[in-house]
Amino acid sequence: xxxxxxxxxxxxxxxxxxxxxxxxxxxxxxxxxxxxxxxxxxxxxxxxxxxxxxxxxxxxxxxxxxxxxxxxxxxxxxxxxxxxxxxxxxxxxxxxxxxxxxxxxxxxxxxxxxxxxxxxxxxxxxxxxxxxxxxxxxxxxxxxxxxxxxxxxxxxxxxxxxxxxxxxxxxxxxxxxxxxxxxxxxxxxxxxxxxxxxxxxxxxxxxxxxxxxxxxxxxxxxxxxxxxxxxxxxxxxxxxxxxxxxxxxxxxxxxxxxxxxxxxxxxxxxxxxxxxxxxxxxxxxxxxxxxxxxxxxxxxxxxxxxxxxxxxxxxxxxxxxxxxxxxxxxxxxxxxxxxxxxxxxxxxxxxxxxxxxxxxxxxx
Numbered sequence: 001x002x003x004x005x006x007x008x009x010x011x012x013x014x015x016x017x018x019x020x021x022x023x024x025x026x027x028x029x030x031x032x033x034x035x036x037x038x039x040x041x042x043x044x045x046x047x048x049x050x051x052x053x054x055x056x057x058x059x060x061x062x063x064x065x066x067x068x069x070x071x072x073x074x075x076x077x078x079x080x081x082x083x084x085x086x087x088x089x090x091x092x093x094x095x096x097x098x099x100x101x102x103x104x105x106x107x108x109x110x111x112x113x114x115x116x117x118x119x120x121x122x123x124x125x126x127x128x129x130x131x132x133x134x135x136x137x138x139x140x141x142x143x144x145x146x147x148x149x150x151x152x153x154x155x156x157x158x159x160x161x162x163x164x165x166x167x168x169x170x171x172x173x174x175x176x177x178x179x180x181x182x183x184x185x186x187x188x189x190x191x192x193x194x195x196x197x198x199x200x201x202x203x204x205x206x207x208x209x210x211x212x213x214x215x216x217x218x219x220x221x222x223x224x225x226x227x228x229x230x231x232x233x234x235x236x237x238x239x240x241x242x243x244x245x246x247x248x249x250x251x252x253x254x255x256x257x258x259x260x261x262x263x264x265x266x267x268x269x270x271x272x273x274x275x276x277x278x279x280x281x282x283x284x285x286x287x288x289x290x291x292x293x294x295x296x297x298x299x300x301x302x303x304x305x306x307x308x309x310x311x312x313x314x315x316x317x318x319x320x321x322x323x324x325x326x327x328x329x330x331x332x333x334x335x336x337x338x339x340x341x342x343x344x345x346x347x348x349x350x351x352x353x354x355x356x357x358x359x360x361x362x363x364x
Contacts, residue, residue: 002364005062007357008096009124009350010085012036012072013163013198013242015046016350019054019061020357026338028054029346033241037072040088047092063096064109064360065089066124066352071182079117086113086120099356101126103180109360122182124352125166125191126175128332129157131355132309133170134362135335156305156327158294159351160314162197162242166190167294169301176301189296194289196235196314197226198242201262204285208263210278215263221245223258225286230255231279239313239349283317291321309334311351 002022009016013035019028030053032046051058070081089096097109100119107130113120136155159166167190169176178190185191193199201224205217223245229235231252240250248254256275257267263278298305308325310318311332322329332351333344347354 002361003062004060005064005357005360006056007353007355007360008063008065008089008093009353009356010034010036010043010065010067010069010089011124011163012069015043015050016353017050018347018350018354018357019056020354020361024337024358024361026336026343026347026354029343029350030054031239031241031346031350036069037074039074040084043069043085043088044092047089051092058093059095062360063089063093064099064356065093065096066099066127066356067120068122068124070121078121082113082117082121097360099123099127099359101130101180103177107359109363118181124355125159125168125185127355127359128159128166128311128352129168129170129175131351131358132157132332132335133173133175135358136309136330154303154305156294156298156308156325158290158308158310158318158321159312160290160310160317161195161312162239162314163193163195163199165192165194165290165293165312165314167192167297169297169303169305171303176303178297178300188300189293192290192293194286195225195312196229196317197224197240199225199286200245201225201228201259201282204282204289208278208281208285210263210281211274218262218264220261222261223255225282226250227255227258228279228282228286231259231276232283234316236313236349238346287317287321290317291324294321294325311348313349315348 004021007018015032015034017030021027030050034042034046067085069085070078075081097111098120100110100116101107101123102119110116154171157168179185179188200221202219207214259278260267307328307330308322309330319329333348336344338344
């Protein structure tokens with residue numbers, strides 16, 4: 001019987017962890033805000049806090065790790081970031097292994113990142129897609145699960161997180177090459193810096209259509225996508241962990257005030273319904289950019305996916321996109337096992353952490 005394992009996804013703004021028992025069932029899920037650009041001591045604090053909250057010692061579990069935190073400007077370059085994050089992790093989790101993949105090597109785990117920095121850097125998307133590709137193919141059809149047609153063949157996987165969106169296609173357990181590095185994936189629309197919490201709304205400029213008029217957006221860090229989805233009551237507060245643009249509270253009124261500033265207004269200039277309609281306009285702008293990126297990826301792959309599997313804090317946006325594309329929508333939680341359904345929902349948001357844990361178990 002395989003060991004229990006904790007999967008870790010160490011990002012630039014959050015640390016996510018998913019604990020699986022020896023049978024692959026989800027035991028616990030945790031997501032901590034961790035502004036890594038402010039120092040590695042915050043990563044250490046998050047690692048300690050999660051283990052303490054679960055009453056675990058590091059040696060109680062195996063630890064499988066993936067990361068994107070090497071991108072923060074604390075580090076001179078991503079190779080340095082990978083090494084320093086790995087050294088910090090190893091100090092607290094000596095048994096930790098790191099997920100790595102590349103165009104000329106099979107995905108695997110390594111106990112040391114030295115010499116493998118660019119195979120470890122920012123491969124959480126690959127872990128998620130690999131896990132879903134392996135799990136969905138061959139899964140027995142259940143009465144409440146996906147149909148045989150939707151679980152087989154070509155699959156579109158979209159992870160909308162707090163900061164970015166990852167778009168991946170796979171066919172018959174194989175991921176379709178759409179670039180490996182962040183630069184390649186950004187050039188080919190597989191990586192889009194568009195999320196549902198931290199994305200500055202000026203990124204959707206220079207204009208937005210509101211009240212039948214094209215409005216110029218302030219090129220200032222006045223508001224983020226979290227403000228949009230708070231006003232629309234679509235963002236789960238459990239995943240709304242980032243600081244607000246002005247450092248003020250996360251209330252709907254404060255969010256509307258920040259939205260108003262994007263057009264040079266004060267909150268008092270219009271009714272709440274007007275700011276709700278502005279939030280909806282920003283949502284439509286984000287959906288349009290996501291749809292454009294997805295269509296570009298599909299065109300590049302020359303595949304015709306039958307289903308869209310959604311994950312991440314922004315997965316609530318994906319059923320509408322699946323409908324537009326005439327695809328069956330399958331939440332990533334469909335492929336998970338847990339005694340408590342809410343654990344699956346939380347693990348779906350932390351899916352790369354779940355994925356590295358599940359892959360480690362599958363391969364050992």
